[in-house]
Amino acid sequence: xxxxxxxxxxxxxxxxxxxxxxxxxxxxxxxxxxxxxxxxxxxxxxxxxxxxxxxxxxxxxxxxxxxxxxxxxxxxxxxxxxxxxxxxxxxxxxxxxxxx
Amino acid sequence: xxxxxxxxxxxxxxxxxxxxxxxxxxxxxxxxxxxxxxxxxxxxxxxxxxxxxxxxxxxxxxxxxxxxxxxxxxxxxxxxxxxxxxxxxxxxxxxxxxxxxxxxxxxxxx
Numbered sequence: 001x002x003x004x005x006x007x008x009x010x011x012x013x014x015x016x017x018x019x020x021x022x023x024x025x026x027x028x029x030x031x032x033x034x035x036x037x038x039x040x041x042x043x044x045x046x047x048x049x050x051x052x053x054x055x056x057x058x059x060x061x062x063x064x065x066x067x068x069x070x071x072x073x074x075x076x077x078x079x080x081x082x083x084x085x086x087x088x089x090x091x092x093x094x095x096x097x098x099x100x
Numbered sequence: 101x102x103x104x105x106x107x108x109x110x111x112x113x114x115x116x117x118x119x120x121x122x123x124x125x126x127x128x129x130x131x132x133x134x135x136x137x138x139x140x141x142x143x144x145x146x147x148x149x150x151x152x153x154x155x156x157x158x159x160x161x162x163x164x165x166x167x168x169x170x171x172x173x174x175x176x177x178x179x180x181x182x183x184x185x186x187x188x189x190x191x192x193x194x195x196x197x198x199x200x201x202x203x204x205x206x207x208x209x210x
Contacts, residue, residue, distance in 0.1 A: 013150050018146075056149070
């Protein structure tokens with residue numbers, strides 16, 4: 001069972017996906033300078049009504065093993081400690097401890 | 101080269117860009133006005149976002165789905181056993197209040 005922060009992140013990801021197309025449409029209208037200011041303003045007001053988790057920026061890449069939020073090595077989606085553990089167990093293809 | 105470009109009239113340059121955009125099927129936007137096209141052009145990020153974590157099997161859900169297999173959820177059984185043990189030692193959860201006055205919160209000292 002992943003920890004609560006990971007569960008929240010999964011929830012945010014699903015909500016972002018569900019609202020992405022609608023949000024893009026409103027963004028297009030709101031940022032389009034060729035449309036009338038009234039229409040753009042209405043679109044911006046609509047954008048403001050979207051919930052917190054519909055913004056793609058609320059999604060955070062967390063460690064897929066431990067759920068840690070900082071020190072993530074994004075290529076492996078692992079935090080630095082889990083990366084070290086897995087690398088030492090040779091579970092990451094092409095990763096070896098440096099020695100010379 | 102610079103002198104030659106300066107000699108061309110701006111109107112001819114504008115017509116050149118108009119023709120170019122019609123030939124290559126690009127948007128003709130000589131004043132560089134913000135049309136919001138970049139929000140439509142950008143790829144959708146949701147589908148890849150959802151795939152970040154590998155999905156974990158929900159044991160309770162699987163058991164509910166196939167009751168005929170008579171699977172047991174060891175972790176859940178252990179938790180229920182712990183709750184029973186705690187109740188025996190008088191460490192269980194407090195009784196729910198029937199009315200508002202019964203609630204522990206009401207009698208709490210501030």
